[in-house]
Every structure is written in structure tokens, then in C-alpha cells.
Amino acid sequence: MLSLVLGAVNQIAVAVSNIIYLEEIKQREEEKEILLSFSNSMAAVRTKHDLNAIINDQLKKLCNIRDYVISVIHENGKTHGGFIYNLDADYIRMPEFTKALNTKFDINDGVFDVFMVSDKPFIFNIAALLTRKDVPGYIRFWHGIGIRTVIGIALTRYSEPIGVLWIEPEKAETFDVFYSSLFSGTVVQLSIALSNILANEKIEDQLKEIDGYRLKLMEEKSYLQNEIETDNNHSEIIGSGEEMAEVFRMISQVSPTDSTVLLLGETGTGKELVARAIHGNSKRKEKLMIKVNCAALPANLIESELFGHEKGSFTGAMERRTGKFELAHQGTIFLDEVGEMPLDLQVKLLRVLQEREIERIGGKGGIKVDVRVIAATNRDLLKEVANGMFRSDLYYRLNVFPITLPPLRSRKGDIHGLANFFIEKFAKKTGKNVATFSEKVLQDLIGYHWPGNVRELEHLMERSVLLSPGPVIKEIHFSITQNRGNEKKAGHDHIKTIDENEREHILNVLNRCGGKVFGPHGAAVKLGVPVSTLNSKIAKLGIVKEKVVSVGKG
Numbered sequence: 001m002l003s004l005v006l007g008a009v010n011q012i013a014v015a016v017s018n019i020i021y022l023e024e025i026k027q028r029e030e031e032k033e034i035l036l037s038f039s040n041s042m043a044a045v046r047t048k049h050d051l052n053a054i055i056n057d058q059l060k061k062l063c064n065i066r067d068y069v070i071s072v073i074h075e076n077g078k079t080h081g082g083f084i085y086n087l088d089a090d091y092i093r094m095p096e097f098t099k100a101l102n103t104k105f106d107i108n109d110g111v112f113d114v115f116m117v118s119d120k121p122f123i124f125n126i127a128a129l130l131t132r133k134d135v136p137g138y139i140r141f142w143h144g145i146g147i148r149t150v151i152g153i154a155l156t157r158y159s160e161p162i163g164v165l166w167i168e169p170e171k172a173e174t175f176d177v178f179y180s181s182l183f184s185g186t187v188v189q190l191s192i193a194l195s196n197i198l199a200n201e202k203i204e205d206q207l208k209e210i211d212g213y214r215l216k217l218m219e220e221k222s223y224l225q226n227e228i229e230t231d232n233n234h235s236e237i238i239g240s241g242e243e244m245a246e247v248f249r250m251i252s253q254v255s256p257t258d259s260t261v262l263l264l265g266e267t268g269t270g271k272e273l274v275a276r277a278i279h280g281n282s283k284r285k286e287k288l289m290i291k292v293n294c295a296a297l298p299a300n301l302i303e304s305e306l307f308g309h310e311k312g313s314f315t316g317a318m319e320r321r322t323g324k325f326e327l328a329h330q331g332t333i334f335l336d337e338v339g340e341m342p343l344d345l346q347v348k349l350l351r352v353l354q355e356r357e358i359e360r361i362g363g364k365g366g367i368k369v370d371v372r373v374i375a376a377t378n379r380d381l382l383k384e385v386a387n388g389m390f391r392s393d394l395y396y397r398l399n400v401f402p403i404t405l406p407p408l409r410s411r412k413g414d415i416h417g418l419a420n421f422f423i424e425k426f427a428k429k430t431g432k433n434v435a436t437f438s439e440k441v442l443q444d445l446i447g448y449h450w451p452g453n454v455r456e457l458e459h460l461m462e463r464s465v466l467l468s469p470g471p472v473i474k475e476i477h478f479s480i481t482q483n484r485g486n487e488k489k490a491g492h493d494h495i496k497t498i499d500e501n502e503r504e505h506i507l508n509v510l511n512r513c514g515g516k517v518f519g520p521h522g523a524a525v526k527l528g529v530p531v532s533t534l535n536s537k538i539a540k541l542g543i544v545k546e547k548v549v550s551v552g553k554g
């Protein structure tokens with residue numbers, strides 16, 4: 001009887017163990033299926049967004065996950081930070097979340113460290129962690145949004161940690177699942193997907209960088225073509241006498257340094273020529289000297305011209321644009337007519353000069369630039385500072401090494417050499433056989449007062465070469481300029497009315513304030529009149545807003 005009972009018990013035991021065995025097989029089969037489907041979905045993952053969707057749709061249900069975040073170790077190998085997070089969570093709109101997301105945490109922050117040496121899941125009691133002194137900010141944030149338990153597991157590539165999957169379990173007691181073979185299987189898949197996403201992002205960044213170089217090269221090319229077309233690249237400076245000798249001495253002195261140079265002098269005295277000479281004699285000569293004419297640009301475009309903009313940063317910004325400062329990287333930037341720069345931009349220029357860093361409009365973060373600055377103006381900058389039209393801090397930044405170019409009327413000894421130089425230049429250019437000029441012409445040239453300086457002489461000689469019937473210029477055709485000069489001498493100058501004068505002055509100040517009438521940088525303050533007075537003057541003098549370079553408010 002006993003043996004019969006024992007036999008039956010044995011059979012039951014065998015049956016039970018068979019059932020358990022079959023159950024296990026069934027469970028493993030199910031796990032395999034789940035893993036297979038998970039791995040199929042994972043294989044299609046290309047972006048953070050794809051991965052986020054799969055975690056939300058599959059992993060969350062599979063492992064009873066309430067919330068999750070994946071942080072990655074940064075390229076420097078020293079810090080980590082949030083990378084993929086639950087896009088459906090409400091807290092992602094909290095400023096604390098943005099702050100934590102943008103922070104680079106030390107990989108040895110006292111919590112993350114464990115994943116550098118172990119690929120096992122770790123359970124953290126958040127409240128207990130908070131009792132530590134230097135608890136990292138993300139733990140504090142989790143506690144703040146009510147998370148009490150977090151499980152972390154390292155995500156690896158070739159056994160090296162690349163990040164951590166942090167999980168808030170649905171129920172604190174359902175930890176077993178995270179130690180199951182199913183979970184470790186999904187973690188392997190997650191690691192592969194994460195590693196692919198990181199590699200893709202790196203490639204995309206590199207492509208963007210290459211695209212940036214391509215754009216920069218294209219812009220450099222078009223800049224150089226423009227330079228060639230405008231015949232701006234010759235650099236012979238003609239000059240003798242005390243004043244020019246001093247200029248040459250200063251050029252040699254300052255060229256090899258990286259000092260900022262301020263070129264002062266009337267229009268047409270050769271400031272740009274000197275800027276080119278300084279660049280051409282500097283160690284930056286293999287790179288570009290980029291010229292910016294601060295007077296020729298509408299105030300609302302100067303910023304983009306100088307610092308560039310990102311695609312879509314404002315209406316009309318169809319493409320990304322490299323600014324002149326970036327183009328001039330390792331070279332020189334020549335800020336011509338710097339005295340005309342609007343006040344709000346002067347602040348930005350000052351910041352660039354101080355920090356040697358620019359920020360594209362709509363860009364994220366600064367870009368370091370190594371640029372030598374040469375600025376030029378025909379204005380009396382100190383007077384402009386006194387009038388509140390030029391920032392004094394910018395003035396002192398620019399006025400490191402001033403070089404003043406003498407007007408042509410104070411160095412008449414150079415007229416002969418310059419005239420010959422221009423005759424040779426234009427004879428060659430036009431193919432005309434003109435070689436010199438008569439004594440009378442020389443006397444005429446010397447007798448003239450040259451308000452347009454060397455540029456005026458250059459234009460005059462060009463015209464004379466063209467009009468000369470023979471190899472010797474016997475007559476000078478300074479019809480317009482001579483008349484102007486003679487009128488001046490004879491006192492027949494047009495005398496402006498008070499209204500004309502006032503109109504010109506208001507227009508000038510409005511332009512320099514970017515069209516603004518109101519506000520601390522507006523024209524009313526600069527002119528020392530109430531806004532209402534200025535507005536009625538604007539109306540009375542017929543100043544049309546469009547005539548003002550910028551489209552400012554007010």
C-alpha cells in the first residue's frame with residue numbers, strides 16, 4: 001500500500017516538475033519572442049525620437065517602468081548629462097529640468113561612479129541620497145518631482161560604459177524584473193541603439209562643420225573676387241617728407257604685432273592703403289583682410305554682416321551666413337568709417353574686442369575668433385565721444401595705436417610723385433601712350449587745395465590720361481573739382497540755410513541712432529530736445545523715415 005502511495009507521489013512530482021519545466025520553456029519562448037520583437041524595433045532606431053517612442057511603447061509596459069531617462073558620458077570622458085528623456089512627462093517644461101538637462105555632471109559625482117565599474121542594476125533610495133553633502137543636482141531634481149526610488153543600469157559599448165538608463169519602477173517592490181535575463185537582453189539592445197544614435201549625431205555634427213567650412217570658403221571666394229574686381233589690392237604707398245616718414249615708421253613698428261590700430265585722417269588720405277600695408281606686413285598676411293564699411297550698411301544689417309546669422313534667425317535669413325569677423329579668423333578685420341557705427345552695435349563690437357568671441361544672430365553660444373582689428377575714421381572721435389555719439393570705452397579700445405594720415409595739402413611735395421604714379425597706372429590700364437605732364441600742370445596741381453586728397457588726385461589723373469591727346473598732359477581737366485576749389489576761394493560757396501543745416505544734422509543723428517527717436521540711445525536724447533520737439537522738427541523739415549538708414553521705432 002505504502003509503495004503504491006509512494007509511486008503515485010513520485011509520479012505527481014515528475015508531472016509537477018514537467019509542468020514547471022514546460023512553463024519555464026514557455027516563459028523563455030515568450031521572452032525570446034518579446035526580445036525578438038524589441039530587437040526588431042531597435043534595429044530601426046536612428047534618432048533619439050525613435051528610441052524614446054520604443055521605450056514608451058514597449059519597454060515601459062514590459063518592465064513596469066513609470067519613468068526613465070538616459071544619460072550619456074560626454075566626448076571628454078569626464079562629464080555626463082541627460083540625453084534621452086520621457087517627452088510625455090509634464091516636468092520637462094519646468095525650468096529646473098532644463099537646468100539639470102543643460103548641466104554637465106562629473107562622472108565621479110558620487111552616484112554615477114558605480115556604473116563605471118559595474119554593469120549590474122543599482123537601486124537608489126533618493127531620500128537617503130539627499131542626506132549626503134554633495135549630492136548631484138539631478139538627484140535633487142528627482143526628489144523634487146516626487147521620485148523616491150531609481151534603478152540605474154550601465155549602457156555599454158564593447159564593455160565600456162557610454163551611459164546609464166535610469167528607471168523609476170511602477171511599484172517599488174517590483175525589482176525582480178530588472179535582474180531578469182529579459183531585462184538584461186533589452187539593455188544590450190538599448191546599448192547598441194544608443195551607441196548608433198551617438199555615432200549618427202557625431203557624423204551629423206561633422207557634416208554640419210564641413211558644410212560650415214564649405215560656406216566659409218564660398219564666402220571667402222566671393223569676397224576675394226569682389227576685391228579683385230574693385231582693384232583694391234595694390235599696396236604701393238607713395239610719400240616722402242617728415243609726416244609720411246613718420247607714417248612709414250609707425251607702419252613698420254606696428255605691423256608685426258597684433259595691436260589694434262586706429263587710422264585717422266581726412267577722406268582719401270590713404271587709410272585703407274595703410275591698413276592693407278599693415279596686414280601685408282604682418283604674420284597674418286597669408287589670411288584675409290576683411291573690410292567692413294560701417295557707413296555703407298543699413299543699421300539693421302550691420303550686425304548680421306559682422307557676426308553672421310543662423311538660418312531662420314529672422315525673416316529673410318534663408319541660409320546661414322558667416323559674419324565678417326568669422327571670415328577674418330586668423331586674419332585682419334578692417335572697420336572702415338568706424339565712427340559711423342550705430343551706438344547699439346558699438347556695445348556689441350566692444351564685447352567682441354574684449355572677449356574675442358562673437359555670437360551669430362540666432363546662434364547658441366559664442367564662437368572664438370582670432371582677429372586683428374584695424375579701424376579707420378575721418379571723424380574726430382574724441383568730439384564724437386563728447387557728443388555722446390561714440391562710446392568712450394570703445395574709443396579707448398580702438399585707440400591703442402593711432403596713426404594719423406596727413407592731408408594732401410599739407411604734403412604738396414608728394415603731388416609730383418603721386419601724379420606720375422597715377423599716370424603710369426592709368427596709361428598701362430587704358431593702353432594710352434601718356435607718360436608725363438607739363439610744368440604748368442604741376443603748378444596747377446600744387447596750387448589746388450585738395451579737399452578729396454589723394455583719391456581726388458587719382459581720379460583727376462585718370463581723367464587727364466583719358467583726355468590727353470599726346471604723351472604729355474598739358475592741361476588739367478579738373479572741371480568739377482577746380483571749380484569747386486575756385487568757388488571756395490572766391491567765396492561763392494553755397495551757403496546753407498539754418499533749416500538745411502538743421503535738417504542735415506537731425507538726419508545724421510537719426511541715422512547714427514539707428515532711426516530711433518525715443519529712449520536712452522534715441523536721437524532726442526542725443527540732440528538734447530524733448531521727443532515731441534524732435535518729432536515736430538522731423539515733420540516740419542520733411543524728414544522722411546525711409547531716408548533714415550535703419551527702420552527703428554519711434
Ligand SMILES: Nc1ncnc2c1ncn2[C@@H]1O[C@H](COP(=O)(O)OP(=O)(O)OP(=O)(O)O)[C@@H](O)[C@H]1O
Nearest residue numbers: 236237238266267268269270271272273378454455
Ligand atoms: N600715399 C598714397 N600712395 C598711393 N596711392 C594712394 C596714397 N594714398 C591714397 N592713395 C590712393 O587713393 C585712393 C584713396 O585711398 P584710401 O581709400 O586708402 O583712402 P581712405 O583714407 O581710406 O578714404 P576714405 O576715408 O574715404 O575711406 C586709393 O585708390 C588709394 O590707393
